[in-house]
Amino acid sequence: MEPQVVIAWVESIREEVTVSEACAWLGIARATYYRWKASVETERTNATVEKIRQLCIRHKFRYGYRKITALLRREQRTNHKRVQRIMQREGLQCRVRMKKRKATGQPAHPAEHLLKRQFHAEAPLQKLVTDITYLPFGGKMLYFSSILDLYNGEIVAYSIADKQDTSLVLDTLNQLPKRTSMLLHSDQGSVYTSQAYQAAVKGKGITMSMSRKGTPADNAPIESFHSTLKSETFYLExxxxxxxxxxxxxxxxxxxxxxxxxxxxxxxxxxxxxxxxLAA
Structure with a gap:
């Protein structure tokens, strides 16, 4: 008699008969049933712990218990509090260390604040946000320019350079297709307010929007992505x-x-x- 089969069968009829009655039908002692059940539950727990461990390792400890739970639920039923307890007990918590960046650049010819923190988009390439951040390593500095689609948070264009100049943001911008009804939002950095950049934006038929001065929350999605990028790579690793x-x-x-x-x-x-x- 397979213990796992017995445990599953008894659990399936618990609302109809008692454990004692079920054990009598099967010809086994109650103590044997409970010993088998404890053993099976231990095996299940060990298997779950190992799955959680592998998920954490696979994603380089970038995920907290909520995302690990979501991935685990693709294979089995589980409770997020149980996942949290296991991750805490096994030392598998998220190891990301968040960092903040300071705003740079001086405005010259800022565009109107059209996005107005409406960070939801109904279709791809409808609303985009862009910004520049530094990539810290050694005694040198690299700069990273990216464009994020607010429809699904996808990075649709990016560039890396050793200078934070107009050519960096132009290289990023030129990766976008030429189309109308596209809104591109940035801060009031000098590279974005430059005549060369503004001309390139208009040449692509894109409408420009800019954050209000000293208000980084107006461009929160791209700020958040850059923080996540550095936290889950440079600081984590x-x-x-x-x-x-x-x-x-x-x-x-x-x-x-x-x-x-x-x-x-x-x-x-x-x-x-x-x-x-999936939405297409």
Missing amino acids: DLMCTTTAIVEQTVRDYITYYNSIRIQAKLNNQSPVDYRR
């Missing part, structure tokens, strides 16, 4: 003393992971790419 080539490869790998693999609660625990494809 301790990549503070490395080479330019490794930094660039780290960013490329992370963008692929972020767009195609990393789930987001606001996307029903799907990755940005999966969300866009």
